[in-house]
Amino acid sequence: DSGVTQTPKHLITATGQRVTLRCSPRSGDLSVYWYQQSLDQGLQFLIQYYNGEERAKGNILERFSAQQFPDLHSELNLSSLELGDSALYFCASSGWAGANTIYFGEGSWLTVV
Amino acid sequence: GENVEQHPSTLSVQEGDSAVIKCTYSDSASNYFPWYKQELGKRPQLIIDIRSNVGEKKDQRIAVTLNKTAKHFSLHITETQPEDSAVYFCAATPMNRDDKIIFGKGTRLHILP
Numbered sequence: 676d677s678g679v680t681q682t683p684k685h686l687i688t689a690t691g692q693r694v695t696l697r698c699s700p701r702s703g704d705l706s707v708y709w710y711q712q713s714l715d716q717g718l719q720f721l722i723q724y725y726n727g728e729e730r731a732k733g734n735i736l737e738r739f740s741a742q743q744f745p746d747l748h749s750e751l752n753l754s755s756l757e758l759g760d761s762a763l764y765f766c767a768s769s770g771w772a773g774a775n776t777i778y779f780g781e782g783s784w785l786t787v788v
Numbered sequence: 789g790e791n792v793e794q795h796p797s798t799l800s801v802q803e804g805d806s807a808v809i810k811c812t813y814s815d816s817a818s819n820y821f822p823w824y825k826q827e828l829g830k831r832p833q834l835i836i837d838i839r840s841n842v843g844e845k846k847d848q849r850i851a852v853t854l855n856k857t858a859k860h861f862s863l864h865i866t867e868t869q870p871e872d873s874a875v876y877f878c879a880a881t882p883m884n885r886d887d888k889i890i891f892g893k894g895t896r897l898h899i900l901p
Contacts, residue, residue, distance in 0.1 A: 677831065706886055717893040718832070718877060723886075731887035765831060769886050775820040777889065779831040 678702065679780035681766050687786045693754040696783045698766030700747055706730065707749040708767040708777060709741055718765070724749055756787045790815040792880050794892025802900050807868055809895045811878035812860040815888070818880040821861045823852060826875045826894075835876075836863070839883070865897075873899045 678701035688694055700707050709721040720733035724743035735741075738756075743749045753760060763784055767777040791814045801807045811821075819840035824832035838845045838852045838861065845852050849868075854861040861880075865872055875896050881889035 677833075718891045720891070725886075763829075775881050775883060775886060775889065776822060776834060776837065777886070778834070779824075781831050 677778040677780060679766055679768050679778055681764075681780035681783050683783055684781065685784045685786075687788060688756060690756055690758060690787055692756050692787075693752065694756065694785065696751040696753070696764055696766075696785075698749045698751070698768075698780060700749070700766075700768030701770075701778055704768035704770050704778075705747065706769045706777075707743055707747070708769075709735075709749070709751050710765040710767065710779075711762050712765060712782075713759075713762045721751070753785070758787050761785055761787045790888070790890055792878060792890045792892045794878050794895055796895060797893065798896045798898070800898040800900055801868055803868055803870065805868055807865045807872070807897055809863045809876055809878070809897070810860060811862070811880070811892050812858075813880040813890070814859070815880065815882065815890070816859070817882040817885075817888075818859075819856075819883050820881050821852070821854060822879050823863050824877045824879070824891075826877065828874075832877060868899050870899050870901070873897060 680699040705726045708723045711719040721735040723731040741751045763782045765782045767779045769777045794811045822837035825835045826832040851864040875894045878892040
């Protein structure tokens with residue numbers, strides 16, 4: 676158990692819909708990362724937050740948005756869903772701005788039908 | 789932009805033999821190199837890491853070597869076992885820059901009986 680908690684574990688939704696994925700980082704960690712992993716693909720970096728502020732941005736679609744709340748949990752919002760958005764979405768966390776080791780949650784499986 | 793290249797994308801080795809996965813990086817400021825193992829449907833887990841002040845690090849059957857001059861690092865697994873079958877990701881990042889971690893595209897390792 677990495678200490679990073681993600682909900683829901685599985686989600687099936689229809690095209691055009693909107694979903695929210697939730698992440699609680701390890702206790703004391705200030706940084707939260709979101710990654711997308713499609714079938715047999717690598718880890719696609721989406722976005723990182725540090726202590727409530729956006730810190731780095733990857734190839735995140737405009738239909739997707741994220742935020743980190745004062746209690747440090749984070750949410751990834753995916754809207755106008757398309758079939759190609761079906762993937763495993765990972766949240767990861769690390770301790771502080773200088774910490775390099777990131778720890779992944781178990782992921783949220785999203786299936787768009 | 790900065791990049792981490794990982795080879796091979798797929799590797800099959802006989803049980804008991806050794807496996808080597810290689811990565812090269814472009815950011816000369818990188819000085820922390822973690823390796824993650826991802827079993828099917830599971831989260832990536834840190835298995836070993838190396839910092840630029842050492843050239844090699846071992847942990848039982850796993851070792852990582854680093855050549856900073858050539859900007860490449862490798863994962864070595866000896867006496868492979870069926871449970872070593874997984875996808876392995878390398879990553880590179882400058883120390884104290886958690887917003888700069890870059891992952892390779894992964895290597896799928898098959899251990900043949």
